[in-house]
Amino acid sequence: MKRVLFVILLLCLLCGCAKEPVSATDIIVEHYKTICNTSDSSVIRNQIAELDKLSKDASISEKERMFAQYTYNIGYGIAKLSLSGKAISVFDFPEMEILSETIGAIATEELEIEDVMIEESFKFVQKVEKFLQ
Numbered sequence: 001m002k003r004v005l006f007v008i009l010l011l012c013l014l015c016g017c018a019k020e021p022v023s024a025t026d027i028i029v030e031h032y033k034t035i036c037n038t039s040d041s042s043v044i045r046n047q048i049a050e051l052d053k054l055s056k057d058a059s060i061s062e063k064e065r066m067f068a069q070y071t072y073n074i075g076y077g078i079a080k081l082s083l084s085g086k087a088i089s090v091f092d093f094p095e096m097e098i099l100s101e102t103i104g105a106i107a108t109e110e111l112e113i114e115d116v117m118i119e120e121s122f123k124f125v126q127k128v129e130k131f132l133q
Contacts (some may be wrong), residue, residue, distance in 0.1 A: 002082055006053055006073075010060075011076070011125045024054065024057075024060040024064040024067075024068070025063055025064060025067060025106075025107050026107075027054065028051065028054060028064070028068050028071050028107075029103065029104075029107045030052070030066055030102055031047045031050050031054075031071070031072075031075070032047075032049050032071050032074070032075050034047045035048065035075040035078060035079055036075075036078060036100075037048045037115075039082065041083055044079045044082070044083065045079075047075065048072065048075055048076055051068055051071055051072035051075055052072055054068035054072075055069040055072050063112070063113055066113045066115070066117075066118060067106055067107075068115045069118050069121075070102075070103070070106070070113060070118050071103055072083040073118065073121035073122050073124065073125050074096075074099045074100065074103065074121050074124065076097075076125055077124045077125045077127075077128040078096065080125075080128050080132060080133075081093070081131075084132050086132065092131065093124075093127070093128070094130075095120075095124060096124070099121060099124060100119070102117065
C-alpha cells in the first residue's frame with residue numbers, strides 16, 4: 001500500500017499536476033496588489049525591486065516587460081505617496097484610479113499595453129515627485 005501511494009505521489013510531482021504554472025502577468029499583478037495592500041516599507045521596497053527586475057527580464061515577452069515597467073511606475077508612485085506620510089486627497093491624483101484600473105484591464109487582456117501607457121505612467125511618477133517636494 002505504501003508503494004502505491006509513493007508511486008501516485010511521484011507521478012503527481014513528475015506530471016506537475018500539483019500546481020499550475022504562473023504567468024509573468026499574474027506575478028506582476030500580485031506584486032502590485034502587495035504594494036497597494038501593505039504599509040510595511042521593506043515589503044514595498046522588495047515588491048518594487050521585483051517589478052524592476054521583471055521589466056528588464058529577457059526571458060519574458062516584450063509585452064510582459066512593458067507591463068512590468070508600467071506597473072513599476074504606478075507602484076513606485078503609489079509607494080512614494082504612501083510612505084511620505086502626507087495627507088493626500090483623491091483630487092490631488094485623480095488619474096491614480098484610472099491607472100490602477102488599466103493594470104487590471106491589461107492583466108485580463110481587455111487592453112493591450114502600448115508605449116504611450118508607459119509614458120503616461122512615468123508622468124504620474126513625475127507628478128508625485130513634484131507634489132512631494
